[in-house]
Amino acid sequence: xxxxxxxxxxxxxxxxxxxxxxxxxxxxxxxxxxxxxxxxxxxxxxxxxxxxxxxxxxxxxxxxxxxxxxxxxxxxxxxxxxxxxxxxxxxxxxxxxxxxxxxxxxxxxxxxxxxxxxxxxxxxxxxxxxxxxxxxxxxxxxxxxxxxxxxxxxxxxxxxxxxxxxxxxxxxxxxxxxxxxxxxxxxxxxxxxxxxxxxxxxxxxxxxxxxxxxxxxxxxxxxxxxxxxxxxxxxxxxxxxxxxxxxxxxxxxxxxxxxxxxxxxxxxxxxxxxxxxxxxxxxxxxxxxxxxxxxxxxxxxxxxxxxxxxxxxxxxxxxxx
Amino acid sequence: xxxxxxxxxxxxxxxxxxxxxxxxxxxxxxxxxxxxxxxxxxxxxxxxxxxxxxxxxxxxxxxxxxxxxxxxxxxxxxxxxxxxxxxxxxxxxxxxxxxxxxxxxxxxxxxxxxxxxxxxxxxxxxxxxxxxxxxxxxxxxxxxxxxxxxxxxxxxxxxxxxxxxxxxxxxxxxxxxxxxxxxxxxxxxxxxxxxxxxxxxxxxxxxxxxxxxxxxxxxxxxxxxxxxxxxxxxxxxxxxxxxxxxxxxxxxxxxxxxxxxxxxxxxxxxxxxxxxxxxxxxxxxxxxxxxxxxxxxxxxxxxxxxxxxxxxxxxxxxxxxxxxxxxxxxxxxxxxxxxxxxxxxxxxxxxxxxxxxxxxxxxxxxxxxxxxxxxxxxx
Numbered sequence: 001x002x003x004x005x006x007x008x009x010x011x012x013x014x015x016x017x018x019x020x021x022x023x024x025x026x027x028x029x030x031x032x033x034x035x036x037x038x039x040x041x042x043x044x045x046x047x048x049x050x051x052x053x054x055x056x057x058x059x060x061x062x063x064x065x066x067x068x069x070x071x072x073x074x075x076x077x078x079x080x081x082x083x084x085x086x087x088x089x090x091x092x093x094x095x096x097x098x099x100x101x102x103x104x105x106x107x108x109x110x111x112x113x114x115x116x117x118x119x120x121x122x123x124x125x126x127x128x129x130x131x132x133x134x135x136x137x138x139x140x141x142x143x144x145x146x147x148x149x150x151x152x153x154x155x156x157x158x159x160x161x162x163x164x165x166x167x168x169x170x171x172x173x174x175x176x177x178x179x180x181x182x183x184x185x186x187x188x189x190x191x192x193x194x195x196x197x198x199x200x201x202x203x204x205x206x207x208x209x210x211x212x213x214x215x216x217x218x219x220x221x222x223x224x225x226x227x228x229x230x231x232x233x234x235x236x237x238x239x240x241x242x243x244x245x246x247x248x249x250x251x252x253x254x255x256x257x258x259x260x261x262x263x264x265x266x267x268x269x270x271x272x273x274x275x276x277x278x279x280x281x282x283x284x285x286x287x288x289x290x291x292x293x294x295x296x297x298x299x300x301x302x303x304x305x306x307x308x309x310x311x312x313x314x315x316x317x318x319x320x321x
Numbered sequence: 322x323x324x325x326x327x328x329x330x331x332x333x334x335x336x337x338x339x340x341x342x343x344x345x346x347x348x349x350x351x352x353x354x355x356x357x358x359x360x361x362x363x364x365x366x367x368x369x370x371x372x373x374x375x376x377x378x379x380x381x382x383x384x385x386x387x388x389x390x391x392x393x394x395x396x397x398x399x400x401x402x403x404x405x406x407x408x409x410x411x412x413x414x415x416x417x418x419x420x421x422x423x424x425x426x427x428x429x430x431x432x433x434x435x436x437x438x439x440x441x442x443x444x445x446x447x448x449x450x451x452x453x454x455x456x457x458x459x460x461x462x463x464x465x466x467x468x469x470x471x472x473x474x475x476x477x478x479x480x481x482x483x484x485x486x487x488x489x490x491x492x493x494x495x496x497x498x499x500x501x502x503x504x505x506x507x508x509x510x511x512x513x514x515x516x517x518x519x520x521x522x523x524x525x526x527x528x529x530x531x532x533x534x535x536x537x538x539x540x541x542x543x544x545x546x547x548x549x550x551x552x553x554x555x556x557x558x559x560x561x562x563x564x565x566x567x568x569x570x571x572x573x574x575x576x577x578x579x580x581x582x583x584x585x586x587x588x589x590x591x592x593x594x595x596x597x598x599x600x601x602x603x604x605x606x607x608x609x610x611x612x613x614x615x616x617x618x619x620x621x622x623x624x625x626x627x628x629x630x631x632x633x634x635x636x637x638x639x640x641x642x643x644x645x646x647x648x649x650x651x652x653x654x655x656x657x658x659x660x661x662x663x664x665x666x667x668x669x670x671x672x673x674x675x676x677x678x679x680x681x682x683x684x685x686x687x688x689x690x691x692x693x694x695x696x697x698x699x700x
Contacts, residue, residue, distance in 0.1 A: 220392055221425035223412040225439030225490065235438075239429050 047299075054292035055085035065288050089293035099277065099294065103301065106274040109188065109263075110256035113195035117203040117252045118245065120196060125207035125244075126237075129214070140208070143201050155194055155265050162190050162266065186268025194262035195252070202251035210244030211237070243312060250309040254302050274298055332542060333557075334367040341404075343368040343526055344389065344494065349398035351384050351550075358384040360550035361398070371520050371527045373537035375573075376547035382530045385547075386496050389528065390419045403493065413442075418492035422499040424483035426471040432482050433458070433467040439490040457485040460519070477508050484516075488523060495520075497529040501536060513539045534574050538562070546570050562621075564606075567700040571619040578625065578665050580618040584610050584697075591692060594618055600661060602637050605693040620695030625667035625688050627655045628678055635689035641665070643684045657686055 056065040067081035093099045128139045146154060161167045162185040169181040184190050214237065222232035238245075260275030267273065274294065282291035334340035342365035351359040359381040366372045374382040387393045388400060391412030400407045407415065418439070426435050436457050440450045458464045461481035471479055480503065487495055500516065501509045517540050520527045531537050537544045538558040546553045546561065546569075553573075554566040565571035568579065582596040584607070592607035594616060602618055610616055631638050644664065645656035653676070654668045665688055669676075680686055 215423060215425065217421050217423050217425040218427060220390075220412070221419070221421055221427070222438070223392075224390060224417075224419045225486070226413045226442035228411075228413055231442070236427060 050292045051296055052085070053288050054089055054290075054296050055087065056289045057084070057088070058287050058289055063288065064286055089289050090297070092290060093293055093297060099274075099297075102272050102274045102277040103297070105272045106257050106259075106298075107301070109191055109195070109273060110253050110259075113192050113199070113256050114203075114249050114253045116192055117196045117200055118249060121200055121203035121207055121248060122245075124200075125204045125211055128204070128208050129211035136212075143204050143208075146201065151198065152261060155198065155261055158190070158194055158197065158266060159185060162193065185266060186270065188267065188271055190266035190268075191263050191271060191273070194266045195256045195259060198262065199252040199256060202255075203248040206247035206251065207241060207244040210241045210247075214240055246309065246312045250305050253305060257302060258298055332369070334370070335365075335543065340367060342366060343370075343403055344528070345399075345401040346385070347399040347401065349385075349388065349395045349400060351381070351388060351393060352396045357550050359388070359395070362550065362552055364545060364552055364555065366526065366528060368526055369524055371517065371540055371542045372529070373541035373544045374528065374530045374547060375534055375537040375544050376532065377573075378532060380547040381550040382547050383498060384550075386419070386498055386528065386530050389494070390417055390496055391415045416492055417494040417496055418487040418490055419496040419498065420483050420487040420500055422502055424471075424479050424503075426479060426482055426486070428471055431468050431470055432463060432474070435471070435482055436486045436489050438486065443490065453489060457489050460488075460522075461485045476503055476505075477512070480504060480512065484519070488519070488525065491523070492525065494526045494528060497527060499531055500529060501533075502531075509536070510539075516540060538574075546573055548573075564696060565619065565698065568617050568619070568698050571617075571696075571698060576622050576666055577619050578622065578667075580620075580663070582616065582618065584612050584614045584616055586612050592697060594697070596661065596663075600639055600659075603692050604637075604695060604697055606695070607697040608699075610697055610699060614699065617698045618695050619698050620690055622654065622666045622668040623652075623670070624694035625665065625690050627657060627667045627669060627680060628687050628689065629680055629684060631687045632689050635687075636692055638687050638689040639665075640685065640687055643680050643682055643686050646680070646682065655680065655686070657688055659688070 053065055056067060058064060059066040067084045069078055069081050124143070128136060128143075131139055159166070163169075164181040164183065164185070166185070168184070169178075172178045173181065184193070218236050218240070219229075219232050222236045223229065227235060258275050259273065260279055263271055263273040263276050264279070267276075278291055278294045278298070281287050281294060285291075344364075344366040346362055346364040349359055349362050350357065362381075362385070364385075374385060376382045384393060388395055389402075389407075391407070391410060391414075394408065402416070427438065430438070433454055436454045437450050440453055445453070454467075455464075458467055461484055463478060463481055463485070466474060466478060466482075471482065474482065480500070484500070487497075497516075501512050504512060513536060516527075529537070529540065538561075541558060543555060543557055544561050545555045548569055554561060554570045556564070556566075561570065561574050565574065565577075571577045571579070580594070580596055580602060582594040582602070585593045585595045585601065587593065587607060587610065591603055591605055592610055594602045594604060596602070604618055607616075626632070627643075631640070639659050641657045641659035643655060644658045647654040650671070652668045652670050654666065657665045657667060659665060667688055
């Protein structure tokens with residue numbers, strides 16, 4: 001189809017169409033192809049591999065699963081291998097409450113963190129959007145400044161702050177607010193702090209962009225029609241910033257649900273999140289097929305909010321906002 | 322039935338010494354940092370008046386409106402509405418509503434919700450809100466668009482929604498910030514008359530900000546001409562045009578020819594003005610000028626006659642050369658360069674299909690006018 005139109009185009013207009021326009025159309029197509037090729041190599045193929053492993057059985061070998069496909073052994077062995085694949089690992093996941101609890105716990109932790117990030121991020125974004133236009137770029141810089149340092153190092157820094165003899169406890173003890181050090185590290189509280197801190201820019205930036213383009217005269221109009229400022233905020237500002245709220249929440253929720261580094265470093269052994277369960281399955285147990293099944297289910301769980309996000313975006317675009 | 326125009330003609334409370342003004346600006350000054358937006362301004366607006374604030378952008382007219390709405394507080398001075406000092410009263414408690422230049426329609430609400438917004442805020446019962454919204458939709462002829470969102474409407478329809486929303490609460494005063502600025506010329510002209518009818522029908526006081534003098538002249542009972550944060554003149558459209566108070570006002574409203582000179586001598590009713598080149602003009606309407614004063618004689622283009630020969634009966638006639646001619650159909654505009662170098666603009670009505678005294682480029686020509694055709698300005 002694509003070839004046919006391209007050929008027809010060049011044949012029909014050999015003289016009038018300068019060669020640059022033909023080149024242009026090829027370049028245009030290439031530009032569109034690039035992201036698809038990217039997705040093919042870095043998402044679809046890896047996913048198919050992981051999915052295939054999740055259907056395999058554990059084995060004492062390298063790689064530690066059977067069957068493995070070897071094209072050199074011919075088509076027959078390929079078919080035989082395919083017949084060995086089954087959903088046994090998924091049944092195993094369903095049967096063990098550990099996985100179910102880990103999924104639930106991850107989603108709950110991610111949801112609470114998202115709400116906290118929204119509560120912290122909204123006032124920041126609002127303040128930035130209402131700041132004088134001259135200092136807005138500086139404020140934006142400050143929001144993304146933490147990215148200059150490695151994510152891992154910043155999470156390690158939080159250990160130093162939150163541990164019993166850490167900076168926070170030292171400060172609170174010296175001020176006299178508390179007499180015993182607070183146990184924050186290795187609890188869910190530490191995970192919340194870590195996630196909210198790490199993902200705050202992803203909440204603030206979309207909120208800022210939707211608040212910043214809002215016409216301030218809408219607020220004035222609401223006040224003019226009898227709304228005190230707080231009511232005007234809830235009736236006008238907040239509904240109009242909803243696309244930003246949804247985008248920010250998803251950008252925090254999705255990575256937070258699968259987060260591994262933060263629960264591992266700050267959450268300690270008593271907290272349960274799917275990212276760590278997956279890591280344990282893969283590295284400690286060496287059970288690649290079950291680990292892959294965990295990963296595939298996690299992906300399916302996260303696809304729901306992604307689809308929701310795209311739906312919201314399409315709707316916002318349709319409304320011309 | 323009397324036309325609305327006949328009611329309007331009799332409306333002139335500003336000439337009645339007993340009439341109490343409805344909105345009063347008392348020595349109001351507004352500063353933004355070092356910038357003085359409104360400078361010691363005093364102004365009185367009467368109930369049911371259609372009042373226009375006219376001026377170039379940055380003259381302080383919008384600031385004045387925003388102070389009345391409550392979005393800005395005066396740096397000094399007072400604003401009174403119906404005798405009540407407005408200082409410290411937030412916008413949501415003022416009995417005024419504003420129609421914004423950008424319309425500021427709530428994009429996430431339907432037309433009907435937009436109009437109902439202020440009423441709901443007031444706590445009006447739902448049944449009454451529905452009734453009022455329907456009435457408003459009928460008033461602006463948008464009944465079939467009630468369920469649309471603002472982005473599904475044309476510019477003119479949005480303008481009418483904004484208008485309906487701002488009058489739905491029956492405010493004592495409606496403020497309109499460049500209400501027709503975003504409409505094309507034809508729609509603007511239609512809407513001007515709709516606005517006037519609406520104002521009569523609802524019996525509201527309208528304060529409209531505009532930079533379009535034609536709009537102000539058409540709609541307003543009185544116009545305040547503003548410049549640099551001050552009011553230059555407050556008068557009816559006809560007075561502003563025919564009896565401007567200063568060179569600025571004369572230049573700002575319509576086209577004008579300005580002859581600078583000194584008063585050579587004067588009698589009870591007339592004054593003789595000598596221009597820089599020695600040309601003499603005899604004028605009435607010289608008011609309180611004295612001999613020797615530096616003045617300007619301002620005359621509108623349509624009050625000047627252009628002819629190829631000097632009219633025998635002309636009191637004031639100056640000779641020059643036709644520099645440019647613009648034929649506009651209903652009239653012809655001549656640019657005549659007088660012998661002393663001054664350019665004069667004159668427009669002649671094309672009362673017949675053929676012009677009796679055809680003039681063309683570079684012809685010698687006379688301009689003439691009567692002593693009472695223009696006005697002497699001292700400021």
